[in-house]
Amino acid sequence: MRLVVIALAIGPLVVAPLFAQQPAAQAESGQAMGMKYENLQWQTIVPELGSDSPQISILRVDPQSHATQLLIRVPKAVHVPMHWHSANETHTVIRGTWTFEHGGSRDELGPGGFNYIPAKMHHQAWASNDALVFITVDAGWDVNWVNGPPTKADLGKTPDIRR
Secondary structure: OOOOEEOOOEEEEOOOOOOOOOOOHHHHOOOOOOOHHHHHHOOOOHHHHHHHHOOEEEEEEEEOOOOOOEEEOOOOEEEOOOOOOOOOEEEEEEEEEOOOOOEEEEEEEEOOEEEOOOOOOOOEEEEOOEEEEEEEOOOOOOOOOOOOOOHHHHOOOOOOOOO
């Protein structure tokens, strides 16, 4: 099984059971597939946040390139602190509002909103209550926290107003 590596400020940490592939995510490159939302398997991203933690569902991982399609949902508004990924990443908002800050700019996106963030670009995000985002990654998905993952202090946070 492919594992996702989360690198914290203190170094890499492999979280095997957290992001183990779902059986449907292992479909061969040449096969079509479909998944119903109500049948997805969700895994907690930050166990310390309990039921308020963002959750991830890995939809598909390409067996050759490891390109990944996934969903992230949040039950409660949350600030996702500064982090980066090893591969290019896109976000398409399905539900709620997501605000992404990267390279000195900020984009507030609602349903249907889309952005692209190049590999290794530091970024952070804020999600509204009950928000859902579809993410594609050009390779295996990872998250590398600059100063650590979200904490209870990040729950309920919204972006500050810029003037």
